[in-house]
Amino acid sequence: MSTFSEFGLESDVLQAITDLGYEEPTPIQAHAIPVALSGRDMIGQAQTGTGKTAAFGIPLVSKIAASEDRIVTLIMTPTRELAIQVAEEIEKLGRTKGIRSLPIYGGQDIGRQIRGLKRRPQIIIGTPGRLLDHINRKTIRLDDVQTVVLDEADEMLDMGFMEDITSILSLVPEERQTLLFSATMPANIQKLAQQFLKNPEHISMIPKTQTTNKNIQQFYIEVQERMKFDGLCRLLDMEPPELAIIFGRTKRRVAELSEALMKRGYAADGLHGDLSQNQRDAVMRKFRDGSIDVLVATDVAARGLDISGVTHVINFDLPQDPESYVHRIGRTGRAGKEGTSWTFVTPRETDHLHFIEKITRHRISKKPLPTLSEAMEGKQRVIAERIIEAVGNEEDTNAYKWVAAQLLEQYDSVQLLAAAMKLLTGDKKDVAVELTPEDPIRSKKRKFDGRSGGYGGQGRGGYGQRREGGYGGQGRGGYGQRREGGGYNGERRGNYGGGGGQGGGYRKPYREGGQGRREDGGGYRNDRREESRGSRSEDYVNI
Ligand SMILES: Nc1ncnc2c1ncn2[C@@H]1O[C@H](COP(=O)(O)OP(=O)(O)OP(=O)(O)O)[C@@H](O)[C@H]1O
Ligand SMILES: [Mg+2]
Numbered sequence: 073m074s075t076f077s078e079f080g081l082e083s084d085v086l087q088a089i090t091d092l093g094y095e096e097p098t099p100i101q102a103h104a105i106p107v108a109l110s111g112r113d114m115i116g117q118a119q120t121g122t123g124k125t126a127a128f129g130i131p132l133v134s135k136i137a138a139s140e141d142r143i144v145t146l147i148m149t150p151t152r153e154l155a156i157q158v159a160e161e162i163e164k165l166g167r168t169k170g171i172r173s174l175p176i177y178g179g180q181d182i183g184r185q186i187r188g189l190k191r192r193p194q195i196i197i198g199t200p201g202r203l204l205d206h207i208n209r210k211t212i213r214l215d216d217v218q219t220v221v222l223d224e225a226d227e228m229l230d231m232g233f234m235e236d237i238t239s240i241l242s243l244v245p246e247e248r249q250t251l252l253f254s255a256t257m258p259a260n261i262q263k264l265a266q267q268f269l270k271n272p273e274h275i276s277m278i279p280k281t282q283t284t285n286k287n288i289q290q291f292y293i294e295v296q297e298r299m300k301f302d303g304l305c306r307l308l309d310m311e312p313p314e315l316a317i318i319f320g321r322t323k324r325r326v327a328e329l330s331e332a333l334m335k336r337g338y339a340a341d342g343l344h345g346d347l348s349q350n351q352r353d354a355v356m357r358k359f360r361d362g363s364i365d366v367l368v369a370t371d372v373a374a375r376g377l378d379i380s381g382v383t384h385v386i387n388f389d390l391p392q393d394p395e396s397y398v399h400r401i402g403r404t405g406r407a408g409k410e411g412t413s414w415t416f417v418t419p420r421e422t423d424h425l426h427f428i429e430k431i432t433r434h435r436i437s438k439k440p441l442p443t444l445s446e447a448m449e450g451k452q453r454v455i456a457e458r459i460i461e462a463v464g465n466e467e468d469t470n471a472y473k474w475v476a477a478q479l480l481e482q483y484d485s486v487q488l489l490a491a492a493m494k495l496l497t498g499d500k501k502d503v504a505v506e507l508t509p510e511d512p513i514r515s516k517k518r519k520f521d522g523r524s525g526g527y528g529g530q531g532r533g534g535y536g537q538r539r540e541g542g543y544g545g546q547g548r549g550g551y552g553q554r555r556e557g558g559g560y561n562g563e564r565r566g567n568y569g570g571g572g573g574q575g576g577g578y579r580k581p582y583r584e585g586g587q588g589r590r591e592d593g594g595g596y597r598n599d600r601r602e603e604s605r606g607s608r609s610e611d612y613v614n615i
Contacts, residue, residue, distance in 0.1 A: 076130075079105050084169035085134050089126075092164055098123035100277045105131055108251060113269040115261075116253045118277035119285045120402020121378070124253045125161045128221050133166040135219070136194045142216040145195040146244065148237065150227040152177040152199055152349065153356060154376040158223060159197040171195065176212070178202040179349025186211050200228060200236035207243060214243040222252045222268075224375045226261045226395065231615075234264075241268055255402060256283065256395040283432045284398050287405035288385075290436045292415040292425060297509050299441070300416050301329075304388060305336060305501070306447035307414060308366070312454050313384035315359065317403050318368045321389035321510055323615070329388060330368040332505035337498045340366035343373055345615050370615035374400045380407070387415040390424060390513050394431035414439075420512040455493050 074096055076089050097105065100118035107114050108131035118124055132145050147162070149155045159175035166173060174188045176198035182205065189211055196203070196212065206212035220241065222228070228237060250269050254261060257276075265272060284290065295303045308316070320326040323344040330342030341355045341364050359367045360379055367373065368388075374396055382404045391397045397415075404411025415436065417425045429436055442450075462469060479488055 079109065081134055085130065088165050088168045089130065094126065100124055101127045103275045107273050107275060109134060111249055113250045113272040115265055115272050115274045116251065117257050118255065120255045120399060121285055121406025125158055126165065128251050128253060129162050129165045132195060132219060133162065133169060133171045136171055138170040140194045141192040143194065143196050143212065143214065144216055145219045146214065146217050147195065147197040147221040147223060148200055148228065149197065149223045150231055150375055151372055152179060155197050155199050157378060162195055162197060173197060176202050176206060200233045200240060203240055204236055215245065217244045217248060219249045220244055224254055225252050225264055226254055226256065226258050227375050229260045229264060256398055258395055282434050284434050285402055285405045287409060288401050288411045288413055290401065290413045290434060291439045292417050292436045293439055293441050294419060294422065295416050295441055297418050300388060301332060301505060301507055303416065303441050304386065306442040306444065307386065308338060309447035310442040310450035312450060313365065315379065315381045316366050316384040316386060317373060317382055318366060318386045318388050319374065319400050320368060320370060323370055324508065325389065325510060326368050326370050328507050332507060333366060333368065335503045335505055337500040338366050339364045340368055343367060343369040345370065345372055371396055372615040377403055378406060383411060385413045389510055390415060390417055390421050392513055394428045397428050398432055418512050424513050451497050452493065455496050
């Protein structure tokens with residue numbers, strides 16, 4: 073499928089796609105759209121930043137009649153920011169056709185959402201906790217829902233939403249279509265799919281050789297915990313990002329790190345679950361409009377967020393899970409653009425890094441910590457570029473010329489320019505900052521079982537096409553289709569692979585039972601189940 077018109081979409085929807093600037097479908101869109109239009113249940117798996125949102129968004133808006141005045145589609149996402157973003161894309165796809173959609177998420181004034189519901193949206197995009205609040209208040213009824221989408225379902229389970237999702241789905245008629253999308257497919261997703269999807273078509277665009285997006289150059293730096301902050305500043309100076317997302321392990325870490333970066337003169341701010349929703353919205357707005365260029369975040373920003381211009385992702389702290397690594401670095405290198413990721417690894421964490429490499433099937437190149445002089449050169453280069461750019465703008469500089477001429481009569485020209493550059497760099501490297509050290513990630517011994525689908529599986533065809541009992545292992549080259557079974561590991565056997573049969577792969581001990589909250593050293597120590605019901609949200613985990 074090389075054009076959107078071949079899907080037989082209505083002209084309104086085609087117009088919306090053109091307005092979005094999409095010229096041709098991405099591989100996951102090419103394969104998922106016809107299946108979703110056919111009404112079948114589906115698991116859609118494709119690398120980060122390859123257009124999964126429109127892969128479900130286009131069929132959703134196509135299937136709804138503009139005259140419909142009931143909630144017929146429900147999309148669930150793990151975080152508020154993602155609910156907002158998905159709602160924006162759905163709104164753009166449905167606008168020309170007159171489809172009404174509404175985001176429903178925690179932290180926003182519920183009265184405002186109730187007013188929004190009075191406009192009778194056909195599509196609701198929400199986080200599970202707030203959705204349940206509305207259901208309990210009877211401001212949302214799910215009796216007429218025909219299609220449910222679970223975006224980043226594994227993350228919702230990791231955050232402890234299994235019970236909420238189960239309650240919500242039990243209120244949706246059995247006769248429905250359920251679509252599940254993610255870039256990674258850990259074991260608990262397979263379990264969830266078994267429970268809630270009926271005979272799903274599994275469309276996987278994950279190549280056998282690499283689960284991370286190929287547009288991302290991946291590096292790591294071995295660094296002592298106490299050197300991380302200076303290392304980070306050197307990195308930002310050496311290779312100034314257009315926009316960068318820096319991931320820290322815990323809310324406290326993110327708060328301290330963003331504060332420290334601001335003190336040192338970087339245009340940074342932090343995003344984590346302890347901020348009010350207004351603060352979170354403000355930070356996201358500043359990052360999207362470029363008034364800050366460094367976003368420091370917990371894993372609350374790891375999933376799904378699509379911000380164009382993110383050139384760098386930096387893992388200030390190594391993530392606990394390989395999935396988290398894949399999703400975090402996937403905030404760059406999106407929609408065909410290039411990106412770079414840097415990961416800091418303390419000496420005691422190198423085993424865990426190699427584990428991540430093994431699972432993601434990609435070697436992460438080691439680089440030395442940038443030296444002070446490399447950092448200085450980078451900084452000077454940027455300042456020089458800014459000055460040269462300003463030189464090109466004669467009109468802007470005219471007002472300064474008279475003083476410049478005076479100064480040049482009194483001082484050496486090189487000395488003058490060097491002093492001006494020094495001032496422009498806003499160098500604050502002597503400002504003291506304090507960061508509480510984090511414990512190293514402990515590499516976990518994973519348990520493996522052959523039943524759960526995890527990372528194992530039978531995939532052979534790389535990008536090729538494979539159907540159960542059908543074209544096994546034939547496809548090579550090009551983006552093909554891979555269905556049924558198999559996580560994203562191709563034929564892995566031995567250490568991490570499943571011992572034959574469907575699936576296999578590792579199962580994380582701390583996720584046993586499929587609904588465990590994160591509760592180990594990875595910084596997810598809060599016990600959200602202890603908290604009162606009513607305003608459940610991602611705030612209950614430490615992100
Ligand atoms: N057909 C297309 N042509 C060009 N750009 C597209 C197309 N489809 C989607 N995009 C753009 O690609 C970017 C990534 O899309 P999206 O956020 O849906 O990715 P994703 O696969 O859901 O990623 P993640 O796994 O991180 O959630 C967005 O900016 C989107 O506008
Ligand atoms: Mg997505």
